[in-house]
Amino acid sequence: MKPTQFAKGFKARPDTTSSEKRTALDRINAIDEIVNQEAGNDKQVTGRSSAYTEEEFHADSAMQESEQFKAWRRQNRYVHGQVVELPLKAIKPSPFNPRHFYLKASIAELAVNLAKQGQQQAIHVIPDHENPGTFFVSDGGRRVRALKEANKETVKAIVIDLPIGIESYKLGYDLNVQRDSQTVFDNAIVWKRFLDEKHFQSQRELADHLGLDESTIAVALAIAKLPENVMHEMVARPDRFGSNMAYQVSRFHTARGADATLRLINKIASDDLSTRQVADIVKGRASAQETPKPASRQRYAQRLEIKLDGLAVGDLKTYGDDRLELRLRGLSKDKRDDILQQIEKMLQADTVKR
Known part of the structure; x- marks a missing residue:
């Protein structure tokens, strides 16, 4: 389907609630899994999981899509989850984008990667029904910016039936949280x-x-x-x-x-x-020029390295007159238990003498 084949002028459905059978995030996860399967990609998308089968996804999408989107989809012979190429100039930020800050260095690094390897993962877009032929980014704003910086003219995208509003915000927010890319700022x-x-x-x-x-x-x-x-x-x-x-x-x-x-x-x-x-x-307990220093750690008086079969497995440190610290690692369970039993016997013997 060519970009010019997209229908014009249809309205978005009203903002929906969390009482839907599936959340928007579930559906996007399902889309990605189906697209990856069709592309022969056996790798699972990082941070995402879904119990959808392809049949469940298509049945669920058919139940939840708006009448306007259904008409548009039929007119354009669009299949749920289909990847199409859209002109970058037709893509614009969503007013309900969960991201506000985009680091120039990060965008530049991604632009170099996209210039070499091409776009590997499609973005998700929502038609702007008030301005036919244009689309809001639902997920993928960083990729759009990087593609523009790489002087690309088109972007691979999946068109989704979702109203611009709090629901589209929650979708992007949930995806960003999964990727650890959502910041407090x-x-x-x-x-x-x-x-x-x-x-x-x-x-x-x-x-x-x-x-x-x-x-x-x-x-x-x-x-x-x-x-x-x-x-x-x-x-x-x-x-x-x-x-x-x-x-x-x-x-x-x-x-x-x-x-x-x-x-x-x-x-x-x-x-x-x-x-x-x-x-x-x-709180005024310290100045920004002279910040409090953490208490320095006590220096040990003596350290003895412990070896088993010629390999260092830990050390024994003494502090002052009354502190002993033993650290062992890399031991087999049997060796560890044997050493523990010997230490317990020594302590018990000392207690009996007293």
Whole structure:
């Protein structure tokens, strides 16, 4: 099916609820499995699983598709899960995209990969019925950006019957969570917008809809008060700036402002500060210039390396006058039990003497 064969002008069905027989995520997982099977790919998509058979998927899709999509699909002879090529200029971001931040370095790296190997996995798109011939990205915004950077003109896509709204957001959010690509900073920006635009009337309603604890929403909204340029400095280091660390940074920003916060972020990264150390800075127990140092570990007085059959299996360390530390590893279960029994006998003998 050529891109120009897509029907024009049909309306999306109303936003559906979680009471459907299958969730949107179930259906997308099923699509990917069927597409991979048809392509002869025996590898399972990382982080995804589904109990669907191909027959179940097609039957379920037929039950749930909107009348408009059914008419469009028949007109274009489109089969659920079919991969088509669409012009990149026809693809646009969804207003309910769960991602907000896209790292330039990550996009550039993917663009090089796509230029060499081509697009291996289709994106998922939703027709924009108000502007026929254009499509919202439901899943695959990073690939779209990388393909454009690689100067490609088309993108492999699967067209899905899903209303643009909270349901399409939840689909993208769930997929990103599976891939560990959803960050607290994306959540902060998007969730604040959802509440500002009255898609949800309260933090509680948003938390219930996403199946999250309300405290998770509250932390993200606190982080949302940070300027985006400050968030950008943390987005690139998800290993250092998780939700707890970002929350402490947001508290510091409230008290000290953007310039001091940027300096603190640099210090967190360079000095490998812990969340507790940053919390002490926020509470005034330490300064950002002189952060508290963790207590140094006690130095052992003597160390004896232990070998069995010529191989080092551990060591015996003494500390001060009353502490002994034995560490052994790589032992067979029988050898371990034998050593344990000997130690117990020694201790019991010493107790009897006393």
